Amino acid sequence: MQPRNKTLYMLSFVFAAACSRTSPDTSSPEPVVEPSPAATAPAHRNTADDEIFGVLDVINDEAIAHGEYMKKWAKTQKVKEFAAMMINDHEFVRERAKKVRDALDLRATSSRLASDIQQDSRQKLDTMGKIEKGDELDKAYIDIQVDVHATWLSAxxxxxxxxxxxxxxxxxxxxxxxxxxxHYNLALDMRTNLKTEKK
Incomplete structure (x- = not known):
C-alpha cells in the first residue's frame, strides 16, 4: 500500500503544479498596446493610412515638379532659390515618409483627395508653361505656391x-x-516683395 500511496501523492503534486501553470495570473498585468488596425491591415485591403500616404506622395511629387520647372526658368535668384528649397525639402519629406510607411508595412494608395490635388497642381503647372518667361512667370509661380500650400494645409x-x-x-x-x-509663409512674403520690387 505504501508504494501506491506514494504514487498517488506524486501524481497529485504534478497535477497541482500543472494547474498552477494554467490558472489565471492574478498579479498586476504589464500594459499592452493594441496594434492599430491600419498597422496590421493585410496587403490586399486599403486603409485610411494607405490613402493618406498616397496624398502625401502626391503633395511631395507636385511640389517637386513645380520646383524643377522654376529652377530652370525663374528669372530672379530669390525665386530660383525658393524653387530649389521646395525640391530639397520635399525630396527629404518624401524619403522620410517612405521609411515610416515601410516600417508600418503600408502602401500609398489612390483616393479622391489625392486625385483632386494632383489634377489641380498639374493644371497650374500647365498654366505656368504658357506664361512668358521673366517677371510675370516668377510672380505667377509664387502666387501658385501660395494657393497650393493653402490647399495642402487645409487637407x-x-x-x-x-x-x-x-x-x-x-x-x-x-x-x-x-x-x-x-513654405506658405515664405511664399506670402515673397509675393509681397515681388509686387514691391515691380513698382
Missing part, C-alpha cells in the same frame, strides 16, 4: 491629420505640416 488639418490611424503617421503629418506652413 492636412481637415482630411489627413484627424483621420490618421497610427501614431507614427500622425507624428509625420505634424512635421510635414510645419514644413508646408513655413
Amino acid at each position: 492636412l488639418d481637415n482630411k489627413m491629420i484627424p483621420f490618421a490611424q497610427t501614431d507614427e503617421l500622425r507624428d509625420e503629418l505634424e512635421e510635414v505640416r510645419k514644413i508646408v506652413e513655413s
